[in-house]
Amino acid sequence: MASETDPRSMRSREAILNAARELLLEGGPTAVTHVHVADRAGVGRATVYRHWPQAEPLLVEAMATVPMPFLDKPTTPTRDWLRxxxxxxxxxxxxxxxxxxxxxxxxxxxxxxxxxxxxAQFAGILADRLAAALDDAQARGEITLALTSRDAAALAIGPMYYRSTIEHATADSALIEAIIAALGTWSTD
Amino acid sequence: MASETDPRSMRSREAILNAARELLLEGGPTAVTHVHVADRAGVGRATVYRHWPQAEPLLVEAMATVPMPFLDKPTTPTRDWLRxxxxxxxxxxxxxxxxxxxxxxxxxxxxxxxxxxxxAQFAGILADRLAAALDDAQARGEITLALTSRDAAALAIGPMYYRSTIEHATADSALIEAIIAALGTWSTD
Known part of the structure; x- marks a missing residue:
């Protein structure tokens, strides 16, 4: 394990993270491989492996430094935005x-x-954004929430997360509509 | 890595799994440690580590060999059983x-x-059991389902799974009631 305080090691760590972030924004998660990251960062592949023996944690770190693209900037009607x-x-x-x-x-x-x-950062951002959007929607009379708005992320994202990671299947539009309906009574129903 | 075909290795593997299963049933997941398993199986701790370097995969294997206790044998009213x-x-x-x-x-x-x-086995058992219970409940007029019964596991368990593993918080009764309501219109509503 490279020292976390050695200046040279910290510089290469920073260069690797910057390269991973660039690759993530350019080509999505599949672009963040040890080989591509080493090339882009101008370091040896062994250096990348020393800091991040596996690709996933590097991708997690890189993702944490790019803006989370989901549930941001709600538009109306809220139900269409949410869908x-x-x-x-x-x-x-x-x-x-x-x-x-x-x-x-x-x-x-x-x-x-x-x-x-x-x-915690990831979960907090998603929960905060969805809660704010749904609170605003309720204030506008678009929906009467069936649960506190801070519970909405678990009810909305949880089924898709379970479907993906436990059931290894697709969250189709029927499941998404069931989720949207579960959040409350929509005024246009 | 121990050979998966060497008879002596297979015997110790089997003894370790049996010990893990016994400990799981007696003391729950926290009882399945390398030390306890080695003691119970009558093998050295190094043997347990050779087969399962980490405790979680051993626990997963042991869990797969004990009957899944959840969503089994539904009773009526279905809503009370489900809760x-x-x-x-x-x-x-x-x-x-x-x-x-x-x-x-x-x-x-x-x-x-x-x-x-x-x-797949784990996900399939949960989805099958919940679908069967809800189909029966619908046939009895207890509920009009809001989604196909095979989607119910994702909608019901997903929020609790997300709450636990992503939000690191408790699925309280308000969230559970929201889940139950999301599955359909209950005749006693």
Missing amino acids: RELTAIARQLELDDVRAVSTTLANTALWDENMDARR | RELTAIARQLELDDVRAVSTTLANTALWDENMDARR
Whole structure:
């Protein structure tokens, strides 16, 4: 394990993370491989392996430094926005790399403080954004929520996460519509 | 790695799995440690480590050989049975060992065929049982389902799984009631 305080080691770590972030934004999760990252960062492949023996934790770290694209900037009608966002999350969760990253995050967070902080950050952002959007929708009379808005992320994302990582299947539009209906009574129903 | 075909290695593997299963049934997931398993199986600790370097995959294997206790033998009213079962699952998912096992299963299944078979078995049992119970409840007029019964496991267990493994928090009764309501219109509503 490279020292976390050695300046040269810290510089290569930073270069690797920057390269991983660039590759993630350019080509999605599948682009973040040891070979590509080493090339882009201008370091040897062994250096990448020394800092991150496996690709998933590197991808988790890189993901934590890019803006989370989901459930951001709600538009009205809220139900249409929500359907688009949940569908986008469902499509991401069909990718093997996203499955790998999310299950690595959940698993490694149990014993790695740094990873646990990423998990908490990730969960907090999603829960906060969805709660804010649904509170606003309720204030506008679009929906009467069936649960507190902070519980909405578990009810909305949980089924798609389980479908992807435990059932290894697709969250289709029927499941997404059932999720949207579960959040409350929509005024246009 | 011990050979999977060497008879002596297979015998010790079997003894270790039997010991793990016994300990699991007697003391729950926390009882399945390398030390306890070695003692019970009458093998050296190094032998346990050789077959299972980490405790979670051993626990996953042991769990796969004991009857799954959840969502089994539905009683009526179905809603009361479902509330009890979901509450029992939620309480299990609060245990660190169950978190570890379920996230190890989801993560390792992505590259380990044997673990993937366990995952599929686990997911299939839960989905089948819940679908059968809900189909029967609908036939009896207890509920009009809001989704196909095979989607019910994702909608019911997914939020609790996400709450436990991503949000690291408790699925309280409000969330469980929201899940039950999401499955359909209950005739007693």
